[in-house]
Amino acid sequence: xxxxxxxxxxxxxxxxxxxxxxxxxxxxxxxxxxxxxxxxxxxxxxxxxxxxxxxxxxxxxxxxxxxxxxxxxxxxxxxxxxxxxxxxxxxxxxxxxxxxxxxxxxxxxxxxxxxxxxxxxxxxxxxxxxxxxxxxxxxxxxxxxxxxxxxxxxxxxxxxxxxxxxxxxxxxxxxxxxxxxxxxxxxxxxxxxxxxxxxxxxxxxxxxxxxxxxxxxxxxxxxxxxxxxxxxxxxxxxxxxxxxxxxxxxxxxxxxxxxxxxxxxxxxxxxxxxxxxxxxxxxxxxxxxxxxxxxxxxxxxxxxxxxxxxxxxxxxxxxxxxxxxxxxxxxxxxxxxxxxxxxxxxxxxxxxxxxxxxxxxxxxxxxxxxxxxxxxxxxxxxxxxxxxxxxxxxxxxxxxxxxxxxxxxxxxxxxxxxxxxxxxxxxxxx
Amino acid sequence: xxxxxxxxxxxxxxxxxxxxxxxxxxxxxxxxxxxxxxxxxxxxxxxxxxxxxxxxxxxxxxxxxxxxxxxxxxxxxxxxxxxxxxxxxxxxxxxxxxxxxxxxxxxxxxxxxxxxxxxxxxxxxxxxxxxxxxxxxxxxxxxxxxxxxxxxxxxxxxxxxxxxxxxxxxxxxxxxxxxxxxxxxxxxxxxxxxxxxxxxxxxxxxxxxxxxxxxxxxxxxxxxxxxxxxxxxxxxxxxxxxxxxxxxxxxxxxxxxxxxxxxxxxxxxxxxxxxxxxxxxxxxxxxxxxxxxxxxxxxxxxxxxxxxxxxxxxxxxxxxxxxxxxxxxxxxxxxxxxxxxxxxxxxxxxxxxxxxxxxxxxxxxxxxxxxxxxxxxxxxxxxxxxxxxxxxxxxxxxxxxxxxxxxxxxxxxxxxxxxxxxxxxxxxxx
Numbered sequence: 045x046x047x048x049x050x051x052x053x054x055x056x057x058x059x060x061x062x063x064x065x066x067x068x069x070x071x072x073x074x075x076x077x078x079x080x081x082x083x084x085x086x087x088x089x090x091x092x093x094x095x096x097x098x099x100x101x102x103x104x105x106x107x108x109x110x111x112x113x114x115x116x117x118x119x120x121x122x123x124x125x126x127x128x129x130x131x132x133x134x135x136x137x138x139x140x141x142x143x144x145x146x147x148x149x150x151x152x153x154x155x156x157x158x159x160x161x162x163x164x165x166x167x168x169x170x171x172x173x174x175x176x177x178x179x180x181x182x183x184x185x186x187x188x189x190x191x192x193x194x195x196x197x198x199x200x201x202x203x204x205x206x207x208x209x210x211x212x213x214x215x216x217x218x219x220x221x222x223x224x225x226x227x228x229x230x231x232x233x234x235x236x237x238x239x240x241x242x243x244x245x246x247x248x249x250x251x252x253x254x255x256x257x258x259x260x261x262x263x264x265x266x267x268x269x270x271x272x273x274x275x276x277x278x279x280x281x282x283x284x285x286x287x288x289x290x291x292x293x294x295x296x297x298x299x300x301x302x303x304x305x306x307x308x309x310x311x312x313x314x315x316x317x318x319x320x321x322x323x324x325x326x327x328x329x330x331x332x333x334x335x336x337x338x339x340x341x342x343x344x345x346x347x348x349x350x351x352x353x354x355x356x357x358x359x360x361x362x363x364x365x366x367x368x369x370x371x372x373x374x375x376x377x378x379x380x381x382x383x384x385x386x387x388x389x390x391x392x393x394x395x396x397x398x399x400x401x402x403x404x405x406x407x408x409x410x411x412x413x414x415x416x417x418x419x420x421x422x423x424x425x426x427x428x429x430x431x432x433x434x435x436x437x438x439x440x441x442x443x444x445x446x447x448x449x450x451x452x453x454x455x456x457x458x459x460x461x462x463x464x465x466x467x468x469x470x471x472x473x474x
Numbered sequence: 475x476x477x478x479x480x481x482x483x484x485x486x487x488x489x490x491x492x493x494x495x496x497x498x499x500x501x502x503x504x505x506x507x508x509x510x511x512x513x514x515x516x517x518x519x520x521x522x523x524x525x526x527x528x529x530x531x532x533x534x535x536x537x538x539x540x541x542x543x544x545x546x547x548x549x550x551x552x553x554x555x556x557x558x559x560x561x562x563x564x565x566x567x568x569x570x571x572x573x574x575x576x577x578x579x580x581x582x583x584x585x586x587x588x589x590x591x592x593x594x595x596x597x598x599x600x601x602x603x604x605x606x607x608x609x610x611x612x613x614x615x616x617x618x619x620x621x622x623x624x625x626x627x628x629x630x631x632x633x634x635x636x637x638x639x640x641x642x643x644x645x646x647x648x649x650x651x652x653x654x655x656x657x658x659x660x661x662x663x664x665x666x667x668x669x670x671x672x673x674x675x676x677x678x679x680x681x682x683x684x685x686x687x688x689x690x691x692x693x694x695x696x697x698x699x700x701x702x703x704x705x706x707x708x709x710x711x712x713x714x715x716x717x718x719x720x721x722x723x724x725x726x727x728x729x730x731x732x733x734x735x736x737x738x739x740x741x742x743x744x745x746x747x748x749x750x751x752x753x754x755x756x757x758x759x760x761x762x763x764x765x766x767x768x769x770x771x772x773x774x775x776x777x778x779x780x781x782x783x784x785x786x787x788x789x790x791x792x793x794x795x796x797x798x799x800x801x802x803x804x805x806x807x808x809x810x811x812x813x814x815x816x817x818x819x820x821x822x823x824x825x826x827x828x829x830x831x832x833x834x835x836x837x838x839x840x841x842x843x844x845x846x847x848x849x850x851x852x853x854x855x856x857x858x859x860x861x862x863x864x865x866x867x868x869x870x871x872x873x874x875x876x877x878x879x880x881x882x883x884x885x886x887x888x889x890x891x892x893x894x895x896x897x898x899x900x901x902x903x904x
Contacts, residue, residue, distance in 0.1 A: 066624055066766050076691070076804040077623045175621075181767035183621025190797075191605075191613025193507045194496055194787025261506070319773060322752050336496050337611035337784035340774040343749060344767065354767035357624025367620075367797040374506040 048081040049364040050117055054109040054135045055124035056089035059149055059176075061096040062349030063122065063356050068098045074357065078364035088112040113138035120145040120363055122356060128152035140164040140172070147359040149176035149352055155250035158257060158264035159379065162371035172371045173359035178251045179204060179328045181351030182344040183358060188258045188332060189373040195334025199299040200259045201472075202330035203323050204251040204309075206346045207235045207242035208274050208294040212311075213324040216282050216291070222275065234326065244273035245294065245309040252296030256307050257372045259332065260300060261379055264372075265307065268384030269296075272310035276467055281397055284425065284438045285313055285469075288395070291321040292469065304383035306390065311469050313395050318474040331474075390446040393422065393471040395438065398456065399464040402435045406461045413455040414441070417448040434463050440471065478511040479794040480547055484539040484565045485554035486519035489579055489606075491526040492779030493552065493786050498528045504787065508794035512787075518542040543568035550575040550793055552786060558582035570594040570602070577789040579606035579782055585680035588687060588694035589809065592801035602801045603789035608681040609634060609758045611781030612774040613788060618688045618762060619803040625764025629729040630689045631902075632760035633753050634681040634739075636776045637665045637672035638704050638724040642741075643754040646712050646721070652705065664756065674703035675724065675739040682726030686737050687802045689762065690730060691809055694802075695737065698814030699726075702740035706897055711827055714855065714868045715743055715899075718825070721751040722899065734813035736820065741899050743825050748904040761904075820876040823852065823901040825868065828886065829894040832865045836891045843885040844871070847878040864893050870901065 051067070053060055067074070067084055075081045088106035106112040113121045113135045121139035123146060125132040132150050139146045140161065148154065154161070154174050165172035175185045179202070188200075203209050207229065214225045226243065229235035241247050249269040257264045274294050285292050290313040298307045314321045319341045323329040328346025333339050345351040362368070372379055400406045407424065414421060420442040428435060441449070453466045481497070483490055497504070497514055505511045518536035536542040543551045543565045551569035553576060555562040562580050569576045570591065578584065584591070584604050595602035605615045609632070618630075633639050637659065644655045656673065659665035671677050679699040687694045704724050715722050720743035728737045744751050749771045753759040758776025763769050775781040792798070802809055830836045837854065844851060850872040858865060871879070883896045 062766075070624055070626070070766075073626060074624065076808050077619075079805075181622075181764075182770055183617050186616065186621050187613050189507075190792065191616050191788050192611075192784065193791040194500055194504065194784045196500070196503060319752065322749065334611075334784065336492075336500075336780040336787070338775045338778075338781055340612055340772070342770070342772055344770040348768075350766040351768055354622065354624045354764065357766070358621050361623040362620065365799070367799070369795070369797070375509075378506050 046080040048083040049078070049360065050083055050085040050119045051122055051360065052086040052112045052115055052118035052120070053084055053122045053124065054088045054112050055126070056087055056096055057124065058349040059352045060089070060124040062353040063124065064096055064098045066350070066353040066357050070357065074361055078361045080364050082360050082364050086112050086115050086118050109135045110138050113144070114142055118144060120147060120360065123148040123150055126150055126152065128156040133157060136161060137164065140168050140170060143168045143170055145171045145363050147173045147356055147363070149356060151177040151247070151250040151254060155253045155264060155266040158254060158371065159376060163376040165371060166376055171363050171368045173363065174254070174371070175359050176352045176355035178254050179330060180344065180346040180348060181354035182328060182330065182342050182346065183355070184255065184330045184342055185258055186358070187340070187342060188255065189369050192332060192334050192337055192340065195336050197259045197332055197334050199297070199333045200255055200330070201295050201297040202255070203293055203320060203328050204248040204296045204346065205242050205294060206326035206328055207239070208248070209324070210234050210326045211243065212274060212277065212292055212294065215279060219279060221279050222277060243275060245271040248294060248296045248309045252298055252307055252309055255330065256298035256305065257379070259298065260305060261372065261374050262305055262382050263379045265384060268305065268307050270308040270310070270387040274311050277311050277469070278467070280436055281467065281469060284397065287425065288423070288440065289316055290314060290471070291316055293320060295472065297472070301385045303385035303389045306385040308387065308390070313469050313471040314474055320474065388447040391443055393443050393473070394441045394449050395469045395471055396453070397467040398437045398462050399434050400437050401461045401463065402430050402433055403461065407437070409459050409461065410439070410456055413459070414452050416455065417452040419444045419448055419452050476510040478513040479508070479790065480513055480515040480549045481552060481790065482516040482542045482545055482548035482550070483514055483552045483554065484518045484542050485556070486517055486526055487554065488779040489782045490519070490554040492783040493554065494526055494528045496780070496783040496787050500787065504791055508791045510794050512790050512794050516542050516545050516548050539565045540568050543574070544572055548574060550577060550790065553578040553580055556580055556582065558586040563587065566591060567594065570598050570600065573598045573600055575601045575793050577603045577786055577793070579786060581607040581677070581680040581684060585683045585694060585696040588684060588801065589806060593806040595801060596806055601793050601798045603793065604684070604801070605789050606782045606785035608684050609760060610774065610776045610778060611784035612758060612760065612772050612776065613785070614685065614760045614772055615688055616788070617770070617772060618685065619799050622762060622764050622767055622770065625766050627689045627762055627764050629727070629763045630685055630760070631725050631727040632685070633723055633750060633758050634678040634726045634776065635672050635724060636756035636758055637669070638678070639754065640664050640756045641673065642704060642707065642722055642724065645709060649709060651709050652707060673705060675701040678724060678726045678739045682728055682737055682739055685760065686728035686735065687809070689728065690735060691802065691804050692735055692812050693809045695814060698735065698737050700738040700740070700817040704741050707741050707899070708897070710866055711897065711899060714827065717855065718743070718853070718870065719746055720744060720901070721746055723750060725902065727902070731815045733815035733819045736815040738817065738820070743899050743901040744904055750904065818877040821873055823873050823903070824871045824879050825899045825901055826883070827897040828867045828892050829864050830867050831891045831893065832860050832863055833891065837867070839889050839891065840869070840886055843889070844882050846885065847882040849874045849878055849882050
């Protein structure tokens with residue numbers, strides 16, 4: 045058997061501890077699969093005494109993670125610190141500069157600096173692996189780069205943030221409002237004290253940018269991702285969605301259009317019959333549409349120490365066995381820059397919810413505002429009557445251009461009988 | 475760039491033609507991903523003049539597929555002939571003996587002779603790849619061997635036969651009986667003239683045996699697969715399943731038990747809330763349960779020329795790029811033989827449907843037969859009354875041992891008031 049693969053783990057938070065536990069408990073299994081042992085020889089973390097559930101007495105400790113990345117007795121650096129810049133970036137750049145393989149779970153880093161890091165890894169002749177950065181233990185990067193290598197993808201979409209999906213699922217199941225469910229999720233530890241990263245779509249945008257690169261062979265373009273979160277989704281929207289045959293999901297969607305690569309994260313209405321509509325709670329799912337394979341759906345736990353450790357371990361086994369893939373599927377020099385398709389030119393159907401005064405003529409005014417922008421109505425629901433008071437009205441449109449829709453919404457918002465800013469959710473055709 | 479990978483394709487039926495089309499249409503994409511071109515240099519087929527949708531004028535033709543396998547100008551032999559023995563087996567054995575890589579879509583061959591062929595490939599230092607043999611274009615073999623390499627799996631199950639799933643889905647949607655739906659499926663080309671291979675579970679058993687090997691690191695044991703098809707599933711069962719909160723699916727299930735490796739293919743009642751319950755029509759799905767990753771679900775088209783060609787292409791890209799994995803995840807010498815768990819000792823809950831004479835005392839007799847075998851009833855449904863005539867009665871049990879259940883069913887079948895052989899469908903707990 046070949047000599048062991050020597051691993052340095054930078055960052056021993058929950059994912060780091062989970063990874064150490066996996067590497068210890070599955071050591072024989074990993075050795076059988078990789079053809080050599082995978083051994084942790086060095087770690088770095090600020091707090092040395094905390095119990096990580098494994099014996100670290102024989103392992104070299106570093107206060108400074110960048111020093112670990114330079115350790116000549118380390119073949120692979122596993123970066124589990126997080127953050128787009130700062131120490132995490134220094135660790136990865138140091139490791140690559142020393143011709144060491146890198147495995148990272150850091151989606152912010154890959155979304156911001158992925159293309160440059162891929163170039164550095166190629167120049168050094170080492171592997172840069174990041175399966176753990178997207179969708180936890182679901183092997184979605186491997187599937188896009190290898191399993192579907194024979195396909196040109198037309199579209200890729202997914203539920204990429206478990207916290208948002210949990211909140212939307214719980215709102216539907218319990219009939220409660222967003223704020224209440226979020227507060228409960230925070231209490232249960234499913235959402236952070238500062239939940240913005242999850243519920244405003246930032247986390248999903250990072251993951252989408254990485255996936256879009258691997259799927260379409262483009263440089264990572266996080267700034268090209270249109271991003272909208274779930275704060276404005278209300279209980280009422282969920283009820284109306286159900287009535288219209290939809291579920292509301294926060295999706296990341298990437299596709300090639302005549303205007304360039306479209307990348308967007310926002311709440312979507314999806315048909316209850318679509319596979320992704322039934323992915324509930326903290327689960328993630330990714331759907332890839334290829335010209336030969338058709339639709340492939342992958343689903344599983346998108347976060348958590350052990351699922352993430354599972355992805356890190358898979359990357360380590362590939363490295364130990366000598367299997368290497370360019371980070372984004374093709375050599376970095378062959379990644380084709382492509383204009384981002386502006387959101388203005390997005391085409392799709394729309395759901396609009398208005399709070400209006402229940403009086404004659406309101407629907408006529410709203411309809412006229414849509415007509416003025418050539419937006420064609422598909423359906424209208426007004427439940428209940430309360431003359432002179434506020435009632436919700438829901439409209440759905442046929443496919444139209446986003447810019448026209450936005451102009452129509454602005455005009456509708458200016459109507460005296462419309463009491464709140466109109467709410468709009470895009471309807472996706474899966 | 476490295477010299478091209480020279481491919482010989484044995485068998486030019488629909489999958490063979492689809493593969494040639496993919497390799498031609500995606501040639502540049504594949505070259506970018508593999509780091510070298512993948513070029514078809516030889517083919518074999520009986521009928522030379524048929525149009526395969528690609529220009530084959532510059533390619534060497536063989537009447538004899540085994541001669542193609544021996545062609546020194548071929549680096550990889552793609553076997554798309556089919557069948558566990560005969561010419562397909564000869565082609566694969568010849569290729570391996572000549573130190574050529576093999577890519578095959580042949581599930582019967584891999585299920586019958588997979589372990590031996592894996593040994594031969596290892597001895598020759600070449601790759602034996604068979605992603606296309608299971609679940610069409612869904613990269614399930616890659617996921618089990620590589621993506622989930624850090625996990626011990628506890629259970630693996632899936633919808634592995636699209637024809638059976640289409641028939642069960644259509645029976646549910648249309649309310650029609652098995653025979654009628656089968657006849658229609660045959661007319662539409664979704665089922666073969668001799669449908670036994672699909673509807674009796676043989677095809678699913680082949681695929682399950684292959685998956686179980688890759689998942690659990692055991693020699694392939696097709697004879698250890700308990701196999702039961704869908705011929706006896708009736709419209710009534712589907713109606714009762716719905717009422718009880720279940721869907722009926724033909725599943726292949728493998729799991730490690732205290733009695734050994736359990737491998738079984740049979741109709742199952744699964745909760746409507748389980749991800750696999752919503753996989754309808756010709757789609758396939760595989761669910762793997764790992765100790766670190768939790769549950770991972772893969773879903774997509776399980777058959778067809780293009781999805782299968784997608785899997786063949788992925789294997790070819792791996793070979794062209796120099797990425798190799800032992801056929802069943804670990805070296806053949808390390809595959810651990812394990813007794814098959816006898817079906818008698820299977821434990822689970824059961825659904826039973828009886829046609830009984832509607833008269834007092836029948837349920838008491840049936841209940842007594844179950845009690846005599848220590849089988850505990852969970853629910854009983856008898857809809858409608860027709861004194862003195864035949865009515866269906868449905869029972870569900872708590873978890874019990876298969877042998878006890880079979881004895882109880884035999885006793886129930888002997889009751890004078892029970893008019894047809896009892897129908898039993900196992901309830902799976904997902």
